[in-house]
Amino acid sequence: MTNADQHISTKSVERSRIPPFAFVLTTCIGVIGSNSLALGPIAPEVARSLDVGAPAVMTASAVFGLGTAASAIFLGRFIDRYGPSRMLVIALLLLAIGLGASAAAPALPFLVTAQLLVGIAAGIALPAIYTLAAIVAPAGRESETIGLVLTGWTLSMVAGVPLSAAIADFAGWRVTFLVVAAAALIVCAAVRMAVVRGDAPQAAASSPLTALGVRGAVPLLSACAAFMAAFYGVYAYIGDHLHAALELPLSANGFIAAFYGVGFGSAAFLDRLIDRLGAGKLLPLIFLVVAAVYVAMAAASGSYKAMLAVVFFWGLANHLGLNVLIMRLTALSPTRRGAIMGLNSGVTYLALFAGTLAFGNLYSAASFFALPVAAGGLMLAAALCAALAPR
Numbered sequence: 001m002t003n004a005d006q007h008i009s010t011k012s013v014e015r016s017r018i019p020p021f022a023f024v025l026t027t028c029i030g031v032i033g034s035n036s037l038a039l040g041p042i043a044p045e046v047a048r049s050l051d052v053g054a055p056a057v058m059t060a061s062a063v064f065g066l067g068t069a070a071s072a073i074f075l076g077r078f079i080d081r082y083g084p085s086r087m088l089v090i091a092l093l094l095l096a097i098g099l100g101a102s103a104a105a106p107a108l109p110f111l112v113t114a115q116l117l118v119g120i121a122a123g124i125a126l127p128a129i130y131t132l133a134a135i136v137a138p139a140g141r142e143s144e145t146i147g148l149v150l151t152g153w154t155l156s157m158v159a160g161v162p163l164s165a166a167i168a169d170f171a172g173w174r175v176t177f178l179v180v181a182a183a184a185l186i187v188c189a190a191v192r193m194a195v196v197r198g199d200a201p202q203a204a205a206s207s208p209l210t211a212l213g214v215r216g217a218v219p220l221l222s223a224c225a226a227f228m229a230a231f232y233g234v235y236a237y238i239g240d241h242l243h244a245a246l247e248l249p250l251s252a253n254g255f256i257a258a259f260y261g262v263g264f265g266s267a268a269f270l271d272r273l274i275d276r277l278g279a280g281k282l283l284p285l286i287f288l289v290v291a292a293v294y295v296a297m298a299a300a301s302g303s304y305k306a307m308l309a310v311v312f313f314w315g316l317a318n319h320l321g322l323n324v325l326i327m328r329l330t331a332l333s334p335t336r337r338g339a340i341m342g343l344n345s346g347v348t349y350l351a352l353f354a355g356t357l358a359f360g361n362l363y364s365a366a367s368f369f370a371l372p373v374a375a376g377g378l379m380l381a382a383a384l385c386a387a388l389a390p391r
Contacts, residue, residue: 016138018145024190025129025136028092029152031183032122034160035099036064039115041161042168042176049173052108060108060115062353067119068126069349075120076127076342077211084135084338085196088128092188094121099181103174123349127341134330134337136196146330147271147323154265154315157257211339214332219389221347224325226382227287228351230294230375231318233359235260238307241368246304259308263315267323270316274324283324284387290317291379294372301369328389 039046043057050057079087098118105111129149137145160180167176212218239253246252274282293314300306329344330337359371 016141018138018141018148019136021136021194021196022133022145022148024187024194025133025149026152026155027183028088028125028129028187028191029149030155030160031092031180031187032095032125033153033156034164034180034183035095035118035177036061036068036122037156037161038164038176038180039064041165042173045168045173046111050105050108050111056108057111060112063112064115064119064122065349065352067116068123069346069353071120071123072127072342072345072349073123074342075124076345077339079124079128079131079338079342080336081338084128084131085191085194087124087338088132089188089192091121091125091128092184092191094118095125096181096184096188099177099184103177103181123342123345126345127338130326130330130341130344131337132196133326141272142327143271143274143323144268146326147268147274147319150319150323150326151265151268154261157261158265161257211333211336211343214336214340216328216332216389217340217343219385220325220328220332221343223283223287223382223385223389224329224344224347225351226378226385227290227321227325228348229355229358230290230378230382231355232352233355234294234297234371234375236356237359237363237368237371238311240363241301242304242307245368246302248304252304255308256311259311260315263312264319265315266312267316267319270320271323274320274327281391283321283328283389284383286317286321286324287379287383287386290314290321291376291383293317294376294379297372298369298376301372325386328386 039058039061047053047057095118098114098116098121101114101117102111105114130146133146133149134142164176164180167179212221238256242248242252242256293310297307297310297314300310326341326344329340332340359374362370362374
């Protein structure tokens with residue numbers, strides 16, 4: 001090989017490296033996830049401080065989810081108008097303000113309002129992050145890049161949530177929100193200083209419903225709705241099943257979350273296979289694998305050890321499904337990525353609300369065994385929708 005060949009080869013390798021900015025996006029996901037997942041574990045302490053019941057405190061979490069959904073659907077289109085980096089900076093600033101207001105909340109209505117602001121910020125930030133992940137991904141390493149960014153959810157679940165609970169124990173729940181707010185400001189500064197090529201405004205802001213006209217958007221978003229409703233519907237009640245049916249302490253829920261998070265993060269090592277095999281044909285197959293995991297969960301629901309093993313593979317399969325789904329959606333229309341990813345985040349959080357409610361009724365009427373069975377049925381529907389979507 002000549003020196004010129006070596007120079008070209010070296011430049012090619014450098015171009016194929018995942019940029020450091022992807023790690024900034026991973027941390028952004030971790031910060032958002034730390035807020036959205038942490039309120040549950042610290043709810044008893046918040047309830048005691050504000051002199052209300054724990055279920056009342058969780059209305060703040062519900063309002064956060066609805067705020068995220070509405071914001072993602074109706075404001076996500078401005079990502080295309082003003083550029084994802086600029087909108088992410090604005091969203092992270094709003095997130096920090098909302099978290100600071102949450103820390104200062106003197107009463108529950110104030111906390112609920114503050115979490116609504118946090119939800120609005122998250123609804124802008126999440127589609128902006130996924131859009132930027134698609135922009136900065138090197139050719140041929142799209143799946144690996146998006147998979148790396150998605151491990152931010154693992155970061156929040158395995159590290160952020162336990163750390164938030166520990167801070168609440170030793171310093172109070174208000175300090176927990178202040179710490180997450182400070183983290184939001186730090187990543188905001190990192191995004192502001194970064195130079196990202198290709199994140200310039202792409203299109204004028206239009207009605208969010210126009211993105212539904214993009215070929216392939218409706219079946220993929222339908223698959224997203226089924227996928228997320230299945231996950232949140234089962235995840236919301238698995239802890240109560242362990243405590244009420246298997247008579248395990250509440251600490252057992254922490255291991256369930258940890259095993260899921262480790263499985264979710266471990267799938268990052270498989271992401272490069274997606275780039276080699278192609279996302280188009282893999283998505284229906286991955287959803288079928290997730291359906292099989294739910295069937296296994298139903299069979300294992302009477303054993304805690306078996307549940308831990310199944311939950312690990314649940315996290316692994318869900319990571320692959322979410323990764324490929326985002327790849328498919330961001331590839332539909334480069335000029336409308338923000339609007340499409342806004343719809344994706346909106347559908348996700350509406351599915352959280354609907355799935356938790358519907359599965360709660362099923363859980364009350366039957367038992368936990370029925371939940372993964374129903375989730376498996378939803379995943380079959382998701383696989384069908386994915387198969388119908390044009391590649």
